[in-house]
Amino acid sequence: MEDSKLQIDEQLSGDVAVLTLSGQMLLDDGDLAFRQQIHDLIGRGVTKIVVDLAAVTYIDSSGVGMMAAKLMTVRNAGGDMKLVNLTTKTHRLLSMIKLLSTFEVFEDQPSAIRSFSWSAGTR
Amino acid sequence: MMSRYLALSIVAVAAVVLGARVWAERPVEQRGGPALEFQGYWMGVDPVDGGDARRSIILGANGKYALAGRDTVFSLCDGTEHGIGTFDDGEIVARDVMQSNNLRIVCFNNGATVVLHSRFELINRDLMIEHATRSDGTPVSTIVLHRVSQD
Numbered sequence: 318m319e320d321s322k323l324q325i326d327e328q329l330s331g332d333v334a335v336l337t338l339s340g341q342m343l344l345d346d347g348d349l350a351f352r353q354q355i356h357d358l359i360g361r362g363v364t365k366i367v368v369d370l371a372a373v374t375y376i377d378s379s380g381v382g383m384m385a386a387k388l389m390t391v392r393n394a395g396g397d398m399k400l401v402n403l404t405t406k407t408h409r410l411l412s413m414i415k416l417l418s419t420f421e422v423f424e425d426q427p428s429a430i431r432s433f434s435w436s437a438g439t440r
Numbered sequence: 441m442m443s444r445y446l447a448l449s450i451v452a453v454a455a456v457v458l459g460a461r462v463w464a465e466r467p468v469e470q471r472g473g474p475a476l477e478f479q480g481y482w483m484g485v486d487p488v489d490g491g492d493a494r495r496s497i498i499l500g501a502n503g504k505y506a507l508a509g510r511d512t513v514f515s516l517c518d519g520t521e522h523g524i525g526t527f528d529d530g531e532i533v534a535r536d537v538m539q540s541n542n543l544r545i546v547c548f549n550n551g552a553t554v555v556l557h558s559r560f561e562l563i564n565r566d567l568m569i570e571h572a573t574r575s576d577g578t579p580v581s582t583i584v585l586h587r588v589s590q591d
Contacts, residue, residue: 341515343515343516344515344516344554344580345516345552345554346515346516348578352578375515375519376488377488377489377513377515378486378487378488378489378515378572378580378581378582379515379578379579379580379581381488382573382578382579382580382581383578383579385579386577386578386579410488413487414487414488
């Protein structure tokens, strides 16, 4: 998907994958790239995922739907997907459609990565 | 007296028979029930992008529903309104639920096309919810639609 409006950069921090998204997550474009990336990670056994949304300029209905759907996919695989660096627009969007309470949201990447150890420690 | 009674009886029986025929000849969808309720012009707002969504739905002679819809924001069409969504095979699949697996969204500006599943759930006569999903069930959009047209 060379011409996708969404670019996804992947970094591993221990057993946590950090996906830094930039661009737009749209119907039949970025949403499919995002889905593929999540499925690739799960296929490699990586189910602790942090998604950095700082550089995402636009998310449409299908992008939001895909994020919610993949959150369930990851949780069903025994992991979790956490969001960081929400822009004001993205924060307002997720709040408006009541998805903020569904995702765990953090201010920065280190906090989100650390939270996976806390979760593991309390289980 | 007897002939008067007979005449009244004939009139009464004729009225009942005629009334029953008129009732039987009315289209099913005009007698109430879920089938008629989807037909009309509906409007709503996509809560994600703020786009204005309009849907024209009619019941065809073949018993299938046809839809023509437009949005003021088609992300598939680079965020423009230069596109249309259509299907002509909508079916009632449950009480107050109509769906099509062939909602085709076509962009006029860039030629892009995508086919989605769409499901319409009536809440009451004037309110329904449209769910659009990919073929694998991944949600694409959920829009509350309000009936605009009147019978």
